[in-house]
Structures are given as structure tokens and as C-alpha cells.
Amino acid sequence: MPGHRTKRSCALLLALALSALLTACGGSDDTSGGGGKVTLRYTWWGNPDRAARTDQAVALFEKRHPGIDVQTSFAGYDAYKQKLATQAAGGDAPDVMQLDYRMIDQYASGGVLLDLGERSAELSTAEIDKGLLATGRLGGTQYAIPMARGTEAVVYDAVRWKATGVPLPRAGWTWDEWADRVREVARVSGEPGSIDPGQSEDCFEVWLRGQGKSLYTPDGGLGFTADDLTRWWTFADGLRREGAVSPAEQTTQIDGSVENTPLGRGKAVSDFNWDAPSSGFQDLVGKGLTLAPMPVWQDGTPGQYFKPSMFIGAGANTSHPAEAARLIDFMVNDKEAAKILGATRGIPVNESIRRDVVPGLEGFDTTVAAYQSSVEGTLDAPPQAPPAGDSALQNTFTRDYDQVSFGRMSPREAAENYVTEAKAELR
Amino acid sequence: MTTTDIPVTPAREGRGTPPKKRGGRRREGAAWVFLSPWVLGASVLTLLPMAVSLYLSFTDYDMFDPPHWVGLRNYTQMFTEDPRYWRSVGSTLTYVVIAVPLQLAVALAVAVALKSMRRGKAFYRSAFYAPSLLGASMSIALVWRAIFNDGGTVDNLLGTGGWVNRPGWAMLAVALLTVWQFGAPMVIFLAGLQQIPGELYEAAAVDGASRRRQFLSITLPMLSPVVFFNLVLQTIQAFQVFTPAFAVSGGKGGPADSTLFYTLYLYDRGFVASHMGYASAMAWVLLLAIGAVTAVMFRTSRSWVFYADEEGR
């Protein structure tokens, strides 16, 4: 049935009608505190360490701007995503919010985000890499500013890898070389050489980009065919059958946390992960933990890229856009704030701040910084932020591959399935 | 709407005691006083959101853009174009059939055994309830995965291999989690057992009835309203099983979609994929399905549930 368009005002039907009635007898709006002070709500995801540092930075901001009071709040990533979506749908998005690459398209096109381009008086973007900055843009409007960047890596336990005598991962290795070495590590050590990359949309993207293709076309369609995906899954499926990469029983437990990866459980010698989140492996793997660049295509084209690991944006409905922009500017560009924040949100994208921050880093952050500078200048510009359907498709990808690895579908069948679903999703 | 077809047993009140007119009217007024909080809550906080979700089920609402009317498209897509939807229906039904009878049987058996104990009642009651205190929290999910993984306690003891990471076995691990947390129905059974007047047993003992006989002819009939309650509610809750799935798959519904329960998939469609219209349609189909099952239960209950406030049975 062709959709007949309802007016925006009947968006949520009775709810709004009734809620208007309720507002009449309801409490007052509490977004602005007493004494003429401006109150900003600022939310992000992260862990308690990031929270402690952020609060310290925010306290500094409040000291500099006595007229602004910032209420902060945070949650773990999954919880945060759900909470923010509910708030946004309820017309109650925070004034300033941290955003993920995958959220940008949806939040921007849904009218949740403020056009930050109009706030250049308060917010400078001069020192941010142009390619990265562009990922926060949609239809020419700057909706979000990248805060930090990350890139994918092969994460491995160098102690166990060396013990096999197989040559270590190196920059510029091809997917075939990767497969050969992983196979060899598995043969000698008796443990899978790597996790199964078949379940990972991220790995597939690197593989695809090496061939000059992409996950999505610039207009938000699917950038590859079922044939491409069939080849990728056949490649992974074959390695798994040989025992070179982890079996289905291990792969199916991967849930985004390092603890549930085969490497984290000591059931594989290497893994694929984003650089900064790999810090979680330290406690699990020990001092052998090492990062190596992702494999490249036969002709040497790298598929990996610097991805903005998180963005910061402002709510379109904020009553204080200027103050919100000022807070964003402070979080992204301020040198003293940067000193407090360090690399808690990843390696900063502001170039002069990155130069200041990197020498002072400690622990795993230095490993990440060194890894990033080792691939600096060799990578292509990041693709634009993925279309809204991507968050669903990421799960679909994993689920469809689960069917392959448990032997319930052939790579071809699963790939056809995926492409059908993706086309419906991106419609 | 089929929900209104549910035969309502309490509607048969007043049988044998026809109320006098004046008293009846006064009671009608009194009833609304008793009901007033419920009426307010049910209309504003329940009926209204339900109406909105029913409306949304006919739209393409994606949480960010205003909804557009799409007629029955969500429903036809669900039934004809979504194989994963049918997989979720299959795993949910399997789960309901395994978990509900098992959990209720364990809860009833433990409750009856506890009642007949003279010593240590409080200790056992608390100890058996302890697992239910946790709910299906994140920590219990991690514990469950550790115990039922390959190389975990269960694998070591029974040599079965991992449960949580193999299709087929994973369902059992989820069902066991539910059965393990049988505290809620157990406590309800216990409360029901306490309400049975002791004099009934005394009289039966005088008549020389065996314990088996007492159980069958006193305990079960007197407990039947509570058994019925537990059966209905546990079935409804089992159809909506959500959190225990996190214990096994971290909410993804794996391995190979074997624990992709209905509400888990609904959540996935609604909050991960932002197809809130589609998710709302799924919710209403579930409501109708549970409503039908519950209606059957209410209908059959007339033949086996005994209410003390009814006379002449």
C-alpha cells in the first residue's frame, strides 16, 4: 500500500495531544537552573576512568564560564545507545552528546543534530584533518565533530607467535600472506592462528576497500555484490575448515568485548580489533600483546583507514546553541582540557593537540600512538559515515555468517540472503 | 480485538447472594473508589502508550522521522518476507514448552516439600530463593557463560562440551537459567499453601486419609487458583523471554539464531535497526498470540480451578 503521508504534527498521535494537556498541570521545564545560569546536559559513553577525567575537564570549563553549569552523565556503550535513541525519539536529546560513526547519518537526517557550521564563532575546526572532519558532514552540513581517531589492527600475542617460528606479521602483508602465516601458526602451535574474520563486517570492509570497492555507495546503497561477499565468506570458511582460524563455537561468542574473543580466552594466537579498545587485551594476553597493520590487497592497496572513533555533536533543540558549541570547542580544541583528557577518548584528531599529548602518554596509549604513526600517510581517506541501516546490517552480517560457520548455509546462500536483506534495509 | 474474548471468571460473582438494590449501588460506587488509582494508571500510562504503539504498527516509524502510514505492510513483511522472524517464533515456542512446565513443577515440588518440613524451613526457603534474587543481571550472564562454556564446570563434569556456544544446547542453557530461578512461583505457591486452613487437614487426618490423598483432594484443589495464576503468568512471561537470552548470547540470539527469542528480535528490530513501526507490529502480533493462549487457559480453568468464593460446585 503506498504510504499516505501524515503530518508531522500527528507524529505521535494521541500522546502529544494528551501530553499537552498534561503539561498544563505538570511540572516546569527544568533545563535552566536558577539564578539565570545556563545549564547544559552533556552525555557520553565510556568507563569510570573516562568519567573521572571528563568531569575534571568539565569543572575547568565551568570555572572559565561561570555562567554555564554542565550536567554530565555517562553509561556503557550499549546502554548509552539505547538511552540516547529513546531521548531523541522523545524530543529530549541532550544539549551536547557523544556520537558514534554509525549514528551520524540517522541522527542528522532525523533532525536531532544542530548545524555546527553556523557556530564557527564559538567552535573552530581549523586544526582537524579535513578527511576526518568530512565524516561528520551530511549533505554539506557539519553535524558532528570527530574527537578521536582509531584504525584497525591485527592484535597478536607475540610470545606465542614467536614460539612457532613463523615470521611475524609485517606492514604491507597481503591477505594471502596473512592466511599462509596463520595456517602455519595453527599447524605448529595446535591452536587457531587467528579468529575467524568472516564474522566481522569491519574485516570485510578492509578486504573490500583493498580492491577499490566499498561497503556503501556515496548515495547510501550497497557498494558490493553477492559475489564479493561469497568470495569473502568462502575464503574465511575454507580457513576455518582447515583449522587455521577459530571454530564456529568460538566465533559465535564474540560480542564486542575483548574478554569474549578467542584471543582473550587464549584460544587463538591473533585477533582483529580497533587499536585503542585492544588495551583490554593487556590483562588477558600479557606482555606479548602487539599491534600489526591489517593485510592489504595483492597490489599493495591498503583497505584500513583512520576512522573517527567518536564524535561530539549538539542537540538541534538545545536552547543554548552558543554555549553548547563552546563546550564542544573546549573538549576538542582546548590545550588544558587535552592535558586532563589525555587519550581517554583515543588519540585526538586535533593535530596540534595530538603533537602535545602523544609524548606524555603512558602504557598502552604509547603503543597505540606508535602504531598510528607507523601507518600515518599510507592510508586512504575514510568513507563517509555509513547510512542509517548499517547498525542493523552489522548484526545481520554476523548472524548470516553464523549460519555459514555452523554449516547450515553455504557461503553463496548466506551472501544472497545478506544482500537481499541489505537492499531492503537501505531502501 | 480478541483480548476482550477472555472469559473472566470473577464476573460470575454474587451467585447465590443476589445483592439488594441499595447495597448494590453503594457497592458500585465503592468499587470505583477502590479502582480509581488503577483507572488513572491504566488509562494514562498503559492504554495511551498501547494505542500509540498500535498506531505505529501501521507506520514506518523509525524513531527519528515522523511516522508515515503504510497500512499492513509491516504485518505482511513479517509473515511473508522475514525468515528470521519465523526462526524467532520457533525458538520462543520451544522455550515456552521446555521452561514453563519444568519451572512450575520444580517450584511446586519444592514448595510442597518445604511445607511438610518442620525444621529449617526458613533456611531452605531462603536458600532456594537465593538464585532468584539476582535476576538475569550482567554478572549472572557472565557466570552462566563461564559454567556452560567448553572447558567450564559442566563440560568438565559431564563431558558434554560447551552448551552456550552450540545451537540446540544453548536453548537448554537458557531454559536451565529460568528453571534455576524458580523462586518467584515457589514463593507464590508457598503463600497459597499458607492460606489453606489447617482444619481441613485435621479433619482429613481424623478420617484416616493418606498424605497422597490429602495432597490430591485438599492441597491441589485449594491451591488451584494459585496454580492457575502461576501457569498463566509464567506462560505470558515465557513468551516474552528477554533477559535470560543475554546470559547465553549477550543478546545477539546466537549461536546461529538458536536463542533469538521473539522479544529479543523485536528489540533488535526496534532499537538496533530503528524499525519501531515493525517492532510495534511484532508486539501486537505477540499480544494477540498470548491473548489467544491465555483465553484458552481461562476457558479450561473453569473445570479445574476451585474458588472458595463460589458456592455450589
Add this chain to the structure above:
Amino acid sequence: MTAVLPTGTTPPAGGSPAGARRSVHWPRVALHAGALAVLVVMLYPLAWLLATSLKPAKEVIASLDLLPSHLEWSNYTTALDGVNGVSVWQLLANSLLIAGGAVLGNVLSCSLAAYAFARLRFRFRGPLFAFMIATIMLPHHAVLIPQYIIFNQLGMVNTYWPLILPKFLATEAFFVFLIVQFMRGLPRELEEAARIDGCGPFRSFFQIILPLTRPALITTAIFTFIWTWNDFFTQLIYLFSPEKFTLTLALRSFVDASSQSAFGPMFAMSVIALLPIVLFFLAFQRFLVEGMASSGVKG
């Protein structure tokens, strides 16, 4: 049957034969032995939880041994420091406030509604009862956003009202239905007798019915407390300011898949968050045993 029930004397539950009182009663011993054996298996995961809260980070997930290699008390000191500058005591107080308010609300409002459904006559009772049961059947995810909009319009987001107010309005049909079932287990003569003495529905409710449904009310109180305490989802959606956070919210903030998780402190916080509900259960479970049999009624 009369309205007066035996007072004080608890009859031999289950009616054990009189002869077997003195000597060792073997079936009884077997019962205890069996119960204890089942308990060992059942409580094993809890022992695991407790042991894990004392494990060093490396062993929390990776190790499949029950016992930690050494006791890592720092998990507890980290957890006791609280989260985001909010002390664990504040979190505890917040959780208690919400759970306490919810208990009060549910016991009061659900028993009122249940009495009407179980005992009083009013128009549309059948359809309304069916509607009430139907409200349990719709998955709550489907009504989350409309409900959020309502509370947002009422200016109640980031207050405890969305967590407590619905309980005072008997929105948890589970408990209404539960209490209805218990009230229907009471013989109608109880009130008939009272009515003859000139007792209206309000006095009947408070003086006769309510005391007799105490097991159901205690059950309602226990479940409400525990379920509200553990209800991560609603708390997450409606609470914004960290100083309003609860223990349940705080323990989840130790886990963030995108950065480094602190599973050790998370387990420690789980154990800390478990203590109040254990105490609540222990305090109230003993009232479960005092049902109709011991709380005599005098018309």
C-alpha cells in the same frame, strides 16, 4: 464454615502420622539430605559469583577455576569508591528510596484494585479485567517511547517519579491479578457476616480481607522490592544525573565494550548490590508463613 478460624495453633503441616514423632524419621532425613544436595548444585553459581568478585582482573573471565589464585580485595575498594564521584552510600540510598516507594505503591494500589475485581460489582468488570490481563501481554519495549514522551511532558524525566508513580497507580497487573487470586481463595461468608453487622466495603476490606491476604501482600512487597531494585532498564532511561543513579546502574557502568571494562569491580559491586535485597528477603520471608492459619479472624 464459620468466620472464626483457629487462632494461634498451627496444625501439623502436611499432617504427619502421629506415631512417628520420637524416633528418627528416615523419610524426613532423606528429605533433608536430598534438599541439601540440590542446594549445593543450585548455589554453585552463586559461589562462583562470590569467588569471582575476589579474582584478579586476568582471571575474572579467562580462568575457569572456581577459586581465585589470590584474593583481590581491590575490586571491592574500587567498587566502594562509587562511580563518577558519587559515593556507594548515595547510590544505596537512591536504590532504597526507589525500591521502598515502589513497595508502598504496589501494595497499596494493587490491593485496592484487586479487591474491586475480586469482590465488588461494577459495570464493565469483565472487559476491564480482560484489559488488565492484556496489559501484561504487550512487550514493554513497544510502549517505552510513548511512555517516555508522557513523562517527559510531565517534566518528570531525571526524577524518581517515572520509577515510583506508576506503582501507586497499580500499573503492574501481575500483582493485581496475584492478589485477586488470593482474595478469591477466601470464603465469601467472611464479609457476609460482617455485612450483617453493618460493615461497609471499606471496613470489610481493611479489617477482614487485607489481614487475610497478608501472604499475597508480603509476596507483592518482596517481588516489588527485588524487581525494582534490579530493574536496570527503566532506571537507565529515566535517570540522567549521576547523583541520582542507583547501585544497579552504577555496576553496569563498569562495563563498556568500547573501552576497557572493569569486570572485577563490577562483580564486587554486584555482591554489594545483592546484600540489601538478601536482607530484605530474609526480613520479610518469615511473614510468608503466617497466613490464614495463624492470623485469626473475629467477625
